[in-house]
Amino acid sequence: MSKIDMIFILRIKIHILLKIIKGDNMKISFIKYEKEENYQIPKMFGMNIEEIKEPEKIDETIEKLKKDKYTTIVIPNELASFSEKINKYKYDNTINIIITP
Numbered sequence: 001m002s003k004i005d006m007i008f009i010l011r012i013k014i015h016i017l018l019k020i021i022k023g024d025n026m027k028i029s030f031i032k033y034e035k036e037e038n039y040q041i042p043k044m045f046g047m048n049i050e051e052i053k054e055p056e057k058i059d060e061t062i063e064k065l066k067k068d069k070y071t072t073i074v075i076p077n078e079l080a081s082f083s084e085k086i087n088k089y090k091y092d093n094t095i096n097i098i099i100t101p
Contacts, residue, residue: 004100005041008074011098012042026071031061033079042074055082066095074098 012028029048032039039049048070050061058079065073073095080086080099089097 002038004038004076007100008039009041011100012074027069028072028074029065029070030074031058031065031079032076036076052079055079058083059085062089062095062097066092070095072096072098074100076100 008030027048029050030039030042031050031052033055034051034053042049050065052058052061055078058075062073062075062083062085071094075083075097077099080097083089086097089095
């Protein structure tokens with residue numbers, strides 16, 4: 001298991017625990033650049049993993065997931081840097097963006 005997978009697991013566990021405590025229903029998705037090889041753990045758990053070919057399409061992918069009622073989206077830092085609306089999502093109560101290293 002890679003270090004990135006371990007970080008994902010820890011962050012997701014903490015986030016899920018907080019959501020369970022608050023009683024929220026949640027739907028989680030990961031967004032990854034198609035050439036990345038990580039994300040074996042989320043795949044094993046059957047979580048949704050969106051693969052994008054162009055990092056510039058990150059905002060479109062986030063909006064699509066938001067429309068599909070995903071409440072939590074995990075994005076690697078490299079892809080998040082391509083988002084022009086990342087600060088907008090920070091104040092959106094309907095979606096939680098988790099940026100991972």
